[in-house]
């Protein structure tokens with residue numbers, strides 16, 4: 018137990034390490050008052066001595082984002098603590114662990130399950146983009162599963178790389194008439210910079226890995242190209258043995274997300290309207306697990322239904338007499 022803040026260790030009992038990240042680890046903890054299991058993500062500030070300022074600013078921004086977001090497929094945080102060398106984020110425990118480990122253990126995820134997870138990821142990222150947030154680090158390690166079952170809620174986590182789209186002077190300039198505007202203002206990296214399309218690309222890679230069990234861009238690809246060149250040239254292979262059993266619609270979504278030109282790439286909105294996602298049964302399942310009617314409402318609704326059917330039956334009996 019490194020030097021945990023006193024009020025933290027009074028409230029939580031930290032037990033074992035359950036996940037490890039680049040800038041910190043995830044531990045299983047119990048809230049002493051309720052014995053409820055939680056996850057605690059530790060973010061070490063000292064790991065970035067050079068850019069201590071950045072790490073602190075990043076963590077502050079991440080905590081600001083974590084407090085603001087509210088969606089069934091985005092991680093919920095319960096508490097925050099910090100010492101001079103670490104941040105402690107207390108989160109809901111996602112019993113199913115990370116999608117990364119699920120894909121590794123299953124090798125390939127069954128197409129209908131991959132579609133259910135992908136639909137939830139799209140809804141979560143749609144919410145982020147509608148709230149001016151770009152995640153920028155979507156990967157299977159940052160997609161958590163709510164249970165060991167295949168059919169479960171997924172939640173996106175780790176907003177360490179996220180950007181909040183603020184109204185900028187440049188954005189205001191670009192809204193005005195560009196009569197006197199120099200060309201480089203339009204083409205300058207800052208203008209073209211990160212857009213929400215980066216998240217669509219990443220989701221394409223995540224979907225590819227879920228369906229095929231191997232990443233589209235990887236070091237020992239037969240291309241002899243570096244991973245960076247494979248990505249910038251959009252060169253990847255659908256290995257037949259892995260993709261033969263997978264539908265053409267699924268392949269088409271991947272192809273349209275892994276387009277190098279961000280303007281040609283599917284947006285999250287467009288992906289949600291792709292034929293592969295026009296699957297009412299899947300959407301019904303997703304809505305049901307994302308927005309469970311709590312037992313009270315459900316019992317009430319069932320009672321009302323039962324009541325209605327008895328009334329109907331008694332009317333029929335009357336008719337029979």
Ligand SMILES: C/C(=N\NC(=N)NO)c1ccc(NC(=O)Nc2ccc(/C(C)=N/N/C(N)=N/O)cc2)cc1
Pocket residue numbers: 034035036038039040041043056058060079106108110111112113114115158159161174175176177
């Ligand atoms: C149930 C279980 N394991 N079960 C077991 N018995 N394992 O032995 C389990 C549960 C959850 C996880 N992962 C998990 O919760 N990750 C995670 C990753 C990142 C972040 C955040 C906020 N990051 N923010 C930053 N700045 N990052 O750098 C939060 C959570 C792993 C295993």
